[in-house]
Amino acid sequence: MGGLIWKVYMSGEIHGDWRQRISGGVAAAGLPVELFSPVTVHGDSDDCGAAIFGPEENSFWHDHKGASLNSMRASTLIAAADIIVVRFGEKYKQWNAAFDAGYAAALGKPMITLHTSELDHALKEVDAVASAVAREPRQVVQALAYVIRGDMPAGGSDALAGE
């Protein structure tokens, strides 16, 4: 079977260890996957624009300069991705994550969302265009393993998920 390397962009919540868990699971399973992310250092993603191009008195433009750099990264990597995973957490508005989900959907990218059931109702339109709704990073890895290589999860599937 062919040698495609699948590109997966992991959008959304920049706290918690969900990206590491997916990354670990992908490595443990030996999947032909390249993982991409936004810049996940919160302060840097806020201040990058001003740090590089100079300070702004008005916080709106301070934010604007940083956000424009973040958008360069996100739009390029989403367009290059085969699959997008979007994580929504309990805290914060996370409009960014939903924006990325819409962006990916308009480009026809298959999407897996990752969130607890408490958020199901608020995310119903996002989930309606997703191909799968995962509760745990382990399930994202299992879904990638199936989609890419046809692997079914082992009993308990702990080995596969690298946890």
Place this chain on the structure above:
Amino acid sequence: MGGLIWKVYMSGEIHGDWRQRISGGVAAAGLPVELFSPVTVHGDSDDCGAAIFGPEENSFWHDHKGASLNSMRASTLIAAADIIVVRFGEKYKQWNAAFDAGYAAALGKPMITLHTSELDHALKEVDAVASAVAREPRQVVQALAYVIRGDMPAGGSDALAGE
């Protein structure tokens, strides 16, 4: 000057009178604009799927059936729109609005966001791809009047905004 009718899709918050204020302002100014919206009756947008296609025991699939209908409407109208206006309010997650913003951005649609300055930081990546950030519906009408017909706002501009 040519006779283009501009299609404008108003996404986001389904409470408050912001759509009425834009609609009133557009009418008062006689702008060649057709306005489109999602279904704004909250209960209907939740229950439409089950009401038409039958009930679901599991609330996830109840939501899924309704949200899929809402997505048919949104994706068609955003694709048909020349401009998208996205309103973010103080309450609720409003991931829907951010999803629509991302969807429109990926299609290259010019976007105006509408929200208070309290939300500026949380919306910085969305605003970074928007062409304008409005605080009041009146400003959206003024922007449409300028973009479509070259009109500058009158002193106070209350007449234009139809308020």
Place this chain on the structure above:
Amino acid sequence: MGGLIWKVYMSGEIHGDWRQRISGGVAAAGLPVELFSPVTVHGDSDDCGAAIFGPEENSFWHDHKGASLNSMRASTLIAAADIIVVRFGEKYKQWNAAFDAGYAAALGKPMITLHTSELDHALKEVDAVASAVAREPRQVVQALAYVIRGDMPAGGSDALAGE
């Protein structure tokens, strides 16, 4: 709210009265919808090519000449459509209907499938990319009424469906 006329292409089974029932329901509800179909006279869709361009000894090429004309119609109307409805019946292979569904999906057209639950398993991948799965033509009309105009089905909904 704006004056978009929605174009709906009804693909699939050419027997039964399902197209008439949708057409009647759309008219009864006064929906701003233009309905399109393949040529539904079975013999004509088989023989059109040979009748116009001359007979073929080999039945394969007889079929090919007719099918090519049918494809001109289908590809043009699906590309022009806002929504596609695809009906699968109990009889025949109906590969045509599934082909149209795939064609519409690749173009990003929202789709409603229409079939009995007996066919659910065989159609699971088609239904997975559809926005809704209807069992009755009445439900297609109700879905259009909701998507286009925000109408919820009345109790029993018989009036709306024009039956």
Place this chain on the structure above:
Amino acid sequence: MGGLIWKVYMSGEIHGDWRQRISGGVAAAGLPVELFSPVTVHGDSDDCGAAIFGPEENSFWHDHKGASLNSMRASTLIAAADIIVVRFGEKYKQWNAAFDAGYAAALGKPMITLHTSELDHALKEVDAVASAVAREPRQVVQALAYVIRGDMPAGGSDALAGE
């Protein structure tokens, strides 16, 4: 002459040895081809969704969860393919295969169908957009050898087809 590796997606019937015969023939001929397929373990393609994301009481949603994963794979690989081969067998509805054919056609991918002459009439619209209709896997290999490398089939062509 240049070093393009041709990507070929083999859609359709998951029983029989047709994929192995094409794969063997491609290898025997040393063609620069990467072959891709759906998951061909029937039970896994039915149950993958529930196995990964949890069981569903309703068989419709059980199917839906699995089919959505299968669609992620198919849509990605068809979009990446240079050529699609679609096999239709005697048994089952195989709407999946026709759906993939339509999906590929809308993306402008050249297609070879593979089926017996008994199915010619039922498949006439699908064949009308195909570039070739093969009866045997050997012919698919010969067509690839010609299209990619300009090879004409040897007398009998058994050596080439690796049979």
Place this chain on the structure above:
Amino acid sequence: MGGLIWKVYMSGEIHGDWRQRISGGVAAAGLPVELFSPVTVHGDSDDCGAAIFGPEENSFWHDHKGASLNSMRASTLIAAADIIVVRFGEKYKQWNAAFDAGYAAALGKPMITLHTSELDHALKEVDAVASAVAREPRQVVQALAYVIRGDMPAGGSDALAGE
């Protein structure tokens, strides 16, 4: 059935009465068709550039200026067309016609070619991507009547073709 007006671009040979015969047939049949053509006055299509923008000493640039104007017309009208009809005659190279055919094919426009059987071999790759090969303008009208309205040709079909 819906009210689509079909746009048909008639490319190729600028001599003979084939466009008039199609136009007459379309009118006689009352088909909802708008017909478009290149500029068919031979001298004007050669000299338009120099007449408008000034003479050139070098005939290559004389031709270039005229041809560029002709291309503006052709590319716009082919892109706007639903169907393209391409006529190849016995005389001249008519590379223009084949260029338009390729242009239309790359845009996915359904195509009908119109030529005598003497040209079949020379046109085999063009015909291979066409949906139909007509010998007479009458057959083009009949094909349009079937594709657009499902009409089958009457016995002899002379009435329909307006001849």
Place this chain on the structure above:
Amino acid sequence: MGGLIWKVYMSGEIHGDWRQRISGGVAAAGLPVELFSPVTVHGDSDDCGAAIFGPEENSFWHDHKGASLNSMRASTLIAAADIIVVRFGEKYKQWNAAFDAGYAAALGKPMITLHTSELDHALKEVDAVASAVAREPRQVVQALAYVIRGDMPAGGSDALAGE
């Protein structure tokens, strides 16, 4: 011949009477053309953003807010246009005009540039992708008359150009 209304966007220099001369010529010739332009009131195009959304201390952001509104207009109208006319004058940098030319070129829009021969060398890459280079507004009108209706310029052509 069909009833297409051609949309023409006139980009570039906002001084002089060149738009009026084209507009007058199009009207005098009765061409089926809708003409579109940027906002040509210099002060308004500078200050619109601040006038509508509030003043900025920093002139960069003052400009940014206005320019973003102007871009909404330009990108929408260029995308809607069939043909773009771009005027370069002697004064100012007019990077706007060249930006619009590049934007239109990437969208595959046929383009006519309008400038004196003094600017030929500086504009050679822009002209290289244009379909015609006009020196006078009259020639633009004549080119439209030929492209749209096949009209050749009359001797002297003053009547046509409405001057």
Place this chain on the structure above:
Amino acid sequence: MGGLIWKVYMSGEIHGDWRQRISGGVAAAGLPVELFSPVTVHGDSDDCGAAIFGPEENSFWHDHKGASLNSMRASTLIAAADIIVVRFGEKYKQWNAAFDAGYAAALGKPMITLHTSELDHALKEVDAVASAVAREPRQVVQALAYVIRGDMPAGGSDALAGE
């Protein structure tokens, strides 16, 4: 400067040594170019379809089956190409070459045509969308050397062209 490998498709005349001369020149200059062509064995390109898929009594369908295979190759390679070179010779209709030119133009591929000045008038619309018109294969190599690497032709340029 970056390491892009440029893909160049050489369409048109299958007689003469023009492809060998370009290929030799590209090799001598060490250009980072991959060259692609149609199948240039005349008899094979006529008979491939029948040889693989079985004979046809009717020569039209014999041609059709072969031409469809040739089209698979051409459409894939043109779509993959960065630049297309199209050679028109004195003999034959060579509608194929013009078709490929149109196909490439609609995809926005830069094109170099290669033909004697005797054909200038007949090819004026094709040349009007080409980026260059070469008389000799050596000039095609020189153009590639300039476009890709900025090389100017040496005096006489014989060394570069490998002749």
Place this chain on the structure above:
Amino acid sequence: MGGLIWKVYMSGEIHGDWRQRISGGVAAAGLPVELFSPVTVHGDSDDCGAAIFGPEENSFWHDHKGASLNSMRASTLIAAADIIVVRFGEKYKQWNAAFDAGYAAALGKPMITLHTSELDHALKEVDAVASAVAREPRQVVQALAYVIRGDMPAGGSDALAGE
């Protein structure tokens, strides 16, 4: 994190050392970036067409032949690029740079402009669609380092910029 190589096209001013400074900074930082440029030898970019394809008496066509070759390079490399950097200098019209900026914008490529504040007003519409406005090559390198690898500029950042 994945192994994407980012392609960056540096358009604009062909004088000064700004490209070398970006190139040096990218190398010093070890960024996974391939840099592309137009041909920057001024005389060659003027004369390439005539040198390869023969002289022209009329300087307009001399320019046209050269500019067409330059456009082949620019359009291919911009389409291949992930990011475009556009430098505007004090001298010359530099319409080329603005044309490339528009071309890139229409293709949705993220853009960084590089110019002094004296040019801010003249470039306001170009900057309005850019993701960042840099004053120094060092800032372009820092922006690439952040966008691609999440690096924040060091204090003074001189080491990073390789100056």
